[in-house]
Amino acid sequence: MKSLWDDNEAKQYQGDLGLRVYTSRLLGRDTSLVLHGGGNTSVKVTEKNIVGGEQALLCVKGSGWDLETIDTPGFPAVKLDHLIKLAELESLSDPEMVNELRTHMTDASAPTPSVEAILHATLPYKFVDHTHADAVVTITNTPKGLDKIKQIYGDSVVYIPYIMPGFDLARLCAIEFEKQRNDNTIGMVLMNHGIFSFADNAKESYERMITLVNMAEDYIKQQSAWALNYDTPAQDDCDAVALAELRLNISRAGGFPVVLSSQRDGKAMTFCNRSDLNKISQQGPATPDHVIRTKRLPLIGRDVDAYVDAYKSYFKTQSANARDPKTILDTAPRVILDKELGMVTAGKSVKEANIIADIYDHTMDIIARAELMGGWHALSAQDVFDMEYWDL
Numbered sequence: 001m002k003s004l005w006d007d008n009e010a011k012q013y014q015g016d017l018g019l020r021v022y023t024s025r026l027l028g029r030d031t032s033l034v035l036h037g038g039g040n041t042s043v044k045v046t047e048k049n050i051v052g053g054e055q056a057l058l059c060v061k062g063s064g065w066d067l068e069t070i071d072t073p074g075f076p077a078v079k080l081d082h083l084i085k086l087a088e089l090e091s092l093s094d095p096e097m098v099n100e101l102r103t104h105m106t107d108a109s110a111p112t113p114s115v116e117a118i119l120h121a122t123l124p125y126k127f128v129d130h131t132h133a134d135a136v137v138t139i140t141n142t143p144k145g146l147d148k149i150k151q152i153y154g155d156s157v158v159y160i161p162y163i164m165p166g167f168d169l170a171r172l173c174a175i176e177f178e179k180q181r182n183d184n185t186i187g188m189v190l191m192n193h194g195i196f197s198f199a200d201n202a203k204e205s206y207e208r209m210i211t212l213v214n215m216a217e218d219y220i221k222q223q224s225a226w227a228l229n230y231d232t233p234a235q236d237d238c239d240a241v242a243l244a245e246l247r248l249n250i251s252r253a254g255g256f257p258v259v260l261s262s263q264r265d266g267k268a269m270t271f272c273n274r275s276d277l278n279k280i281s282q283q284g285p286a287t288p289d290h291v292i293r294t295k296r297l298p299l300i301g302r303d304v305d306a307y308v309d310a311y312k313s314y315f316k317t318q319s320a321n322a323r324d325p326k327t328i329l330d331t332a333p334r335v336i337l338d339k340e341l342g343m344v345t346a347g348k349s350v351k352e353a354n355i356i357a358d359i360y361d362h363t364m365d366i367i368a369r370a371e372l373m374g375g376w377h378a379l380s381a382q383d384v385f386d387m388e389y390w391d392l
């Protein structure tokens, strides 16, 4: 992975917020760092308010924006001092947190700040970058993932065990950052989730992300787990009737019409024909926020009714442990792995089907590499369920 920073391109962006837009887009351009709305970034600035007082603000990615195409309106400004005080509270519910974020913005019409705003606020650097880098989640989702991550990064990053995004994660990161920080600290690894980098200027923060992710990629190469053998031939033809039947059955299960996208290149055909497909594909997503798009598990083969039954039983088991009552979402699969049809994705639109295909295309590499490093080992069903059924 190379830094995409270009001095001439950077000159077109003015001020700290401008450079924040620029390097966020650079992160967004690399699909092995973030995909379709994943990741978030921030910058801390000082501005004069309407009565002439100076105020410190956190400009952080707002909901509904994608790093690849983000612009200045995608960074709502929130009062920084207040966010830092919030991080010191013992607890804060999700609705309370959203209320505090929204009532401490400087522009009432701005989008809601990222749920990771408080986490960004507590890190004492002007620029903070966060991605779900494929290489990092590949390593964290293997047995003894933490030992491997520590071997790669030594004391250059702060280590955070998996905990769901939101207030509790922000609070834990603030505490752990203070405990673990030292002169070499340039980032933070969130197990089974992703990675942060930070610095006081935009270029350095961005390039620290590239450096850290390269260290993870190099480790995977040293383990001979980088180059993948996708040697099953691509399938040019597909059984159109089988695909149409699948589409009908998924639409029935979902209660809405779906569009299917079918990937039958060497990668998809190799993955779908693996003898261990059942074990490796039935664990969970590479990073929890993919669950919103992909659901927790793909359907193997074409038995949609069996998938629906299994999904209902997963909901029943997991919702019994949830803090609040939950209502089941639609039960239709979003990713289908079939020996003949390849990797098929289902969406309510072409765009959605393609987004899910992009995510699972990366997931196949991540799982295949993790399998070469001791075994793919995803988060527990309960952790994934909590994300899938999170009100925010």
Ligand SMILES: [Zn+2]
Pocket (backbone or CB within 6 Å): 039, 040, 130, 131, 132, 165, 193, 194
């Ligand atoms: Zn994240």
